Amino acid sequence: xxxxxxxxxxxxxxxWDKHRFDLxxxxxxxxxxxxxxxxxxxxxxxxxxxxxxxxGYNVQAFCYQDSPRRAHSIAAxxxxxxxxxxxxxxxxxxRLMYDTIKGGDFRAREADVWRLSQVSNNIIDQCVAQGxxxxxxxxGYLDNRSFGGAQVSRxxxxxxxxxxxxxxxxYSALSRQIKAGSVTMHTRREMLDLVVVDGVARGIxxxxxxxxxxxxYAADAVCLATGGYVNVFYLSTNAKGCSVTANxxxxxxxxxxxxxxxxxxxxxxxxxxxxxxxxLTLMSESLRNDGRIWVPKKKEDVGKLPAQIPDxxxxxxxxxxxxxxxxLAPRDIAxxxxxxxxxxxxxxxxxxxGVYLDxxxxxxxxxxxxxxxxxxxxxxxxxxxTDENAYKRPMRIYPAPHYAMGGLWVDYNLMSNIxxxxxxxxxxxxxxxANRLGASALMQGLSDGYFVIPYTIGGYLVxxxxxxxxxxxxxxKKSLEDVKATxxxxxxxxxxxxxxxFHRELGKIMWENVGMARSKESLTExxxxxxxxxxxxxxxxKVTGTGAELNxxxxxxxxxxxxxxxxxxxxxxxxxREESCGGHFRVEHQLPDGEAKRNDADFSYVGAWEYKGNxxxxxxxxxxxxxxxxxxxxxxxx
Amino acid sequence: MSDHKTMTLTLIVWRQKSAxxxxxxxxxxxxxxxxxxxxxxxxxxxxxxxIHAGKEPIVFDHDCREGICGMCSQVINxxxxxxxxxxxxxxxxxxxxxxxxxxxIEPWRARAFPIIRDLIVDRAALDTIIQAxxxxxxxxxxxxxxxxxxxxxxIAEEATDAAECIGCGACVAGxxxxxxxxxxxxxxxxxxxxxxxxxEAAARVKNMTAAMAECGFGNCTNHYECQxxxxxxxxxxxxxxxNREFLKAQFA
Numbered sequence: 094x095x096x097x098x099x100x101x102x103x104x105x106x107x108x109w110d111k112h113r114f115d116l117x118x119x120x121x122x123x124x125x126x127x128x129x130x131x132x133x134x135x136x137x138x139x140x141x142x143x144x145x146x147x148x149g150y151n152v153q154a155f156c157y158q159d160s161p162r163r164a165h166s167i168a169a170x171x172x173x174x175x176x177x178x179x180x181x182x183x184x185x186x187x188r189l190m191y192d193t194i195k196g197g198d199f200r201a202r203e204a205d206v207w208r209l210s211q212v213s214n215n216i217i218d219q220c221v222a223q224g225x226x227x228x229x230x231x232x233g234y235l236d237n238r239s240f241g242g243a244q245v246s247r248x249x250x251x252x253x254x255x256x257x258x259x260x261x262x263x264y265s266a267l268s269r270q271i272k273a274g275s276v277t278m279h280t281r282r283e284m285l286d287l288v289v290v291d292g293v294a295r296g297i298x299x300x301x302x303x304x305x306x307x308x309x310y311a312a313d314a315v316c317l318a319t320g321g322y323v324n325v326f327y328l329s330t331n332a333k334g335c336s337v338t339a340n341x342x343x344x345x346x347x348x349x350x351x352x353x354x355x356x357x358x359x360x361x362x363x364x365x366x367x368x369x370x371x372x373l374t375l376m377s378e379s380l381r382n383d384g385r386i387w388v389p390k391k392k393e394d395v396g397k398l399p400a401q402i403p404d405x406x407x408x409x410x411x412x413x414x415x416x417x418x419x420x421l422a423p424r425d426i427a428x429x430x431x432x433x434x435x436x437x438x439x440x441x442x443x444x445x446x447g448v449y450l451d452x453x454x455x456x457x458x459x460x461x462x463x464x465x466x467x468x469x470x471x472x473x474x475x476x477x478x479t480d481e482n483a484y485k486r487p488m489r490i491y492p493a494p495h496y497a498m499g500g501l502w503v504d505y506n507l508m509s510n511i512x513x514x515x516x517x518x519x520x521x522x523x524x525x526x527a528n529r530l531g532a533s534a535l536m537q538g539l540s541d542g543y544f545v546i547p548y549t550i551g552g553y554l555v556x557x558x559x560x561x562x563x564x565x566x567x568x569x570k571k572s573l574e575d576v577k578a579t580x581x582x583x584x585x586x587x588x589x590x591x592x593x594x595f596h597r598e599l600g601k602i603m604w605e606n607v608g609m610a611r612s613k614e615s616l617t618e619x620x621x622x623x624x625x626x627x628x629x630x631x632x633x634x635k636v637t638g639t640g641a642e643l644n645x646x647x648x649x650x651x652x653x654x655x656x657x658x659x660x661x662x663x664x665x666x667x668x669x670r671e672e673s674c675g676g677h678f679r680v681e682h683q684l685p686d687g688e689a690k691r692n693d694a695d696f697s698y699v700g701a702w703e704y705k706g707n708x709x710x711x712x713x714x715x716x717x718x719x720x721x722x723x724x725x726x727x728x729x730x731x
Numbered sequence: 732m733s734d735h736k737t738m739t740l741t742l743i744v745w746r747q748k749s750a751x752x753x754x755x756x757x758x759x760x761x762x763x764x765x766x767x768x769x770x771x772x773x774x775x776x777x778x779x780x781x782i783h784a785g786k787e788p789i790v791f792d793h794d795c796r797e798g799i800c801g802m803c804s805q806v807i808n809x810x811x812x813x814x815x816x817x818x819x820x821x822x823x824x825x826x827x828x829x830x831x832x833x834x835x836i837e838p839w840r841a842r843a844f845p846i847i848r849d850l851i852v853d854r855a856a857l858d859t860i861i862q863a864x865x866x867x868x869x870x871x872x873x874x875x876x877x878x879x880x881x882x883x884x885x886i887a888e889e890a891t892d893a894a895e896c897i898g899c900g901a902c903v904a905g906x907x908x909x910x911x912x913x914x915x916x917x918x919x920x921x922x923x924x925x926x927x928x929x930x931e932a933a934a935r936v937k938n939m940t941a942a943m944a945e946c947g948f949g950n951c952t953n954h955y956e957c958q959x960x961x962x963x964x965x966x967x968x969x970x971x972x973x974n975r976e977f978l979k980a981q982f983a
Contacts, residue, residue, distance in 0.1 A: 144871040159792065160858050162898050163800040179878065215872065222874035224867050224927045226891040233881035249877075251891060257799055258894060265866035272862040280855070303847060332794040366767040371775055372796045474798060477822045478769075543871050591782045593775070637782055643848045645790055646782065 096349070096701055096716035099504045100204035105190075105722045109208040112505070116552040124149035126559040128312040129550065130297055131155070131276075132284045132339055135164030136256075136263055136535060137518025138318030140542025143266035146275030148547055153310055154267070154276055155299060157283045157334055157648075162264045165320060165332040166538060169256025170377035170471065172240060172248035173220075173535040175213040180237055184245040186210045187722075193533060194723045196242040196423050197498070197526020198675035198691060200355070200699075203722055204505055205523045212544040213536050217249055219543055223262040227251050239382055240531040242423040242730075248532045253377050253470045259535055263542065282308070283648060284339040285579075286572045287315065287346045287514065294343075294514035295562040298572045300580075302648060305641040307573050309564040313557055314550055317343060318517040318542070321497030323356055325656045325663060326608070327600020329494035330362060330375040336652035337659045340501055340520055344659075348509045349701035349714060351522035352499035353659070354667035357529055357676045358609050359495035360427035363478050363488075364447040373493035374478055376450070376471055378531040381420045383455035383464060384488070386411050386427070388439040388448050395441055399449055399487050410434060418730040425528045425676045425689075426730060428492035432609050433687070435491070442489040451487035492609060496534060498525040498676060499666075502701040502716070506549035507541060510701075513557070515550060517541040522699065527675025580640045583650045588633030592649045595630045599623065599653070599660055607664050612680045616668040620661060624708065627657040662702055662711060669713065672696045693725055738764045738830040742777065744789055745837045750845050756835075759789075766826030770813065771796060771803065773825055774836075789836075790849040798822040798962065801897035804904070805850050806837040811901035811960040819899065819962040839900055841909035843947040854900050856946035857914060863942035864935035865918040867927050886924055893921040895963040905960030908949030913957035915943050916973035917965050923976050933983035936976040 101108040101115075119127070131142040131154040139161050142154040156164065178184040189210040194201055217235070221227065227249050228236040237246040251258040270276040279299070286298040288309070296311035322337035323329040344350045361376045387407040389395055394402050410430055412419040422430075431448045434440060441447045456464050461484055465472070472483045479489070500522040507515050507523070518538040525533065602622050606615035630653070638644040673682040673689035674696070682690045699716040740761040747754030761777050768776070771793050778788035794802040803820040807813035813823045828834065836850065844852040882890075894917070902913035919936050922928030928935070951970055958967045 140871075147871060158794060158800070158802060159854055160898065162858070162861075163794055163802050165795060165800070168795050168797055168799050177877070217877045218874050219869070219871065221877040221880055222867060222869040222927055224890075224922050224925050226887050226894050226921065226925065227877070229882050229884045229887040231884050233883050233887075234878050251894075254799075254891075254895065257897070258891075261894065265861065266869075266871070268858065268862045269866045269868060271858075278858075280858075330797075332800060333796060334794050367765060369765075369768055369772050369776060371769070371772050374797045473817065474822070477798075477818060477824065480766075480824070480826060547871065591779055593779060635782060635785075637785065637787055643790060643851070646788060 094714040096502065096510070096699070096714050097504070098202055098716055099506065100202060101505065105203060105207045108204050109211055113548050116548055117555045119551045119554050121149055125151060127151065127554050128153065128560070130310055130312040130315045131318060132297060132316065133164070133318035133320060133520070134161035134267065135166035135318060135320060135518065136260055136538030137542040139164070139260065139263035139267045140539050141316060141318060141517055141546045142276050143263060143270050144543050144547045145550070146270035146273070149275070152276040153279065153312065155279045155282045155284060157281065157302065159280055161267055161278065161280070162261060164260060165335055166260045166535070167257045168332070168375070169535055170253040170375065171379035172238065172250035172255045172532040173216065173259060174240065174247050174532040175217045175249060175536065176210055176247060177214055177217060179235060180246045182245045184247050188245065189213060189247065191723050192243050193524065193530060194526065195728055196530035197528050198689065198728050199526065199693070199697070199720060199725050200352070200674055200718065201524050201526030202718065203720060208545065209524050209537060209540050212540045215544055216536060216539045220259055220262050223265060225251065225258045225262040238379060239421060241378055241381065241421045241427070242530040250379065253379070253468060256535060259539065263539070284319070285342060285576045285651065287343045288568050288572045289346045289511060290562050290566055290568045293512045295566070296564065296569060298576050300576070303643055305639070305644060307576055309569040309573060311562055311564045311569065313554060313559050314513050314515060316515040316517055316546065317501065317520050319520045321500070321519040322659060323494040323497050325599070325660045326494040326603045327596050328365065328370060328373050330359060330373050333372060336655065338652050338655045341655040341659050343501060343509070343511070343514060344704050346511065347703070348511050348514055349502040349703055350499070350662060351502035351699050351701040352666065353663040353702070354670055354677050355498035355527045355675060356494060357424060357496035357498060358428045358492040360424055360431055360492050361450060361490045362493035363475065364442055364491040366443060374474065375493070375495060376475060376488065376490060378424065380450060380468060380471060383459070383467065384420065384450040384452050385409055385454060386420055386448055386450055388434045388441065392438050395439060395445065399451070408439070415730045422730050423528060423530060428609055429678060431492055447489035447491045449487035450490045452483065453487070456484065496529055498522065498527060498529050502699065506552060507546055508549070508553060513553065515546060517546055527677055579651070580647060583634065583636050583647060583654070584640055586632065586634050586636070588635050590633050591635055592646055592653050595626065595634060596653045596656070598626055599657055602626070603660055607667055610678050610680050611667050613668065616664050619664040620668065623657065623661045623664065630654065630657055658707065665711065666700055666702065670696055670700065738825065738828065740764060740828060741833040743833065743835045746789070746849055747846055749848060754846070764825050766824065768825040769796070769821060770807070770823040770825065771821050790851055792851050793821055796821040799897060801899035804839050804852060804899055804901070806839065806904060808835050811839065811904040812962050817962055817964045839904035841903045843909060843911070844900060844903065856948070857898050857900060857911065859946055860911060860915055860939055860942045861918065864931070864938040867922065868931060880926055882925060890921045890924040893917040893924070893965065893969050896965055897963055899962065901960040901962060902957035903948065905956040906949065907954055907956065908952060910951050911943050911948040912951040912970045912973070913961060913965055913967065915939050916969040919976055920969040920972040923972065932976060933980035936973060936980050940977060
């Protein structure tokens, strides 16, 4: 099937304004008749729930944590982009769009990226009005810093806490609507199934994580703002509870999963210290503003203390290879370069899996106090984890899975191919193409939540009769029974291996075969081994306790069971995409200098997969990508 | 990968099936722990052993494991988050303990935080306080340009100091009165310091402090235990600022 993104036509500059005008409106008195389900209350979900509640819709919001304030958006450190051009350094909406399309290696939709760039400025205004304490200069104006993949300073920030401050802003707006009664918040609930009636999304089945009870909720539209799936690698920078479960349940009900192979491996994370490790911690990309990345030039220097290695014997490899962007090369490039250096035996620290991020020059140039003011909390966090003082010796960093550019397929209105199912934020695939630039995730989450879905959902709702389906419908009962059967099965196996052991096993296969460098052999291997682990899981997993109580093992078992299915799809997508682009690097497809080699003639499309049943091959649908404003070009940061 | 010496520790952990169950301490042994294990990774190892033995693992709240979501919440040897300065449980590392140590692990204990199970408590009361007024009532859209509201850098910095609160509730757990004054004071102060928050400052402080009392939190008697327990180092001066805002509000 050829998919249609239903993007507006005509001049790109007018596309979003024209579309907004063309969208039908829901009369204010009718809005209260419509129920909307919002699953996930991170940046996208909280912003959307608050905005839709304020418009007058009845919103039922769900999160698995004990409070919407805990969503993993909170961990974003560095900043949020906007095309304000406050520093007058040449920025514009078009330039932000250009950087995002290019950064994504020409695998995103132009119209979506234009809209994102256009509303980026509204986001800053909105957050300031909420009382988000952005960094200010001494005159009292908003301050900016630089981020990877851009030659302008367009990143707004709040210390190293930007995600926290933006999330708490959205959470405060959500709290106001909860108080006003327009949003009902259901915490400690995990969505385990999407209910589809006659091809239309009508509700969800959730598990109450405190009592274990399964609950049904019906609505006129279901929105998923359920985040990304890189915990499929087991070790990642995501929170422990992040999973693909909600999205995968939708995929199993017919929603297409787009570009799952586009995963972002973030270059600046604290390296793994041991086998017991449960997660990896990110060090913000903003550190690359003032830190210089290097490895020893000579293998015999690898074991030496960094101070013992003279400048002449250090390879500042990003500055050497990418002189115009230097240490601010995009994430995929910086990550692959780190891997190359370590694969060449030049890595530092335990297992040779690390490169230095050195602040000595900046401390000399700016003073330690200035560096502390900019990044103090990050240096503190680094010291807590590694017991090393990064003011005195360089940080050690290594790439780690961080973000999913892929996600459920949506059209320009953020609606999936299932009518009534909308997907927001990291959970959808729409704007980042094959690689996301730094400080763009917060921008997308808030753009979708505050400024896109409140308009586009109305265009759908006017076409449906409110309350047409209730939880009395047999599909809701069937969904409850299916979920219950799966949980009972997990609890009854009583095998020999824990859920975490299976997750680690899957993670290793994913990281080694479907990680930063992928090949036909490695992917074929993954596609062979993952079903074996999956079979073993369903025969040999041990889940203690019962389903009728708080049971964290059961929660995790369900998430890992889904990763064991989804991981295979990710590998299949990576195998089918015979090119390298952004975060998807196939060793067979590289330029003579080792850069990614795209194949625009054959792969300039969105690959959206339709689930066809467990252990059956999924079907690929394509949405061709057209580049009319930003012309296809080899991505170069040299 | 790890070349560190390992530790063996005795854990004395609060186990409680449900809010109505009486609960009791149980003793466990944590083996093969290195100084690079985080505290929660140490508990993960104990739980893996328990699961293999067919026993119920210890239940605890956690999520981001990088000290920012505020989900983790354990009293370790009598101190919320373990008593290391500016550190959440998830960022506490085992290098702060030594081989043979005995470690007591308990949930937050406060009237407003009923225990759900083992080390998990219900902190919905903190959300209730925010819902009472921890926001500016701006609409989505229809706000001025970000630079139209100028904010002196020192004010922005001080507001950020207050805004760093992660809402974990350690301040309540550390307070002999089970008060949420630091939590509430931080949000009241952040918004009172900023021009965007001024129009509603009086109503906000009244409503939020009223919600605090209704939720069963105690009052402040200047022990400063909240500041000592706070993993983000939120300063008690924000309680003083809230008190000033509260007094001013009486005449507003």
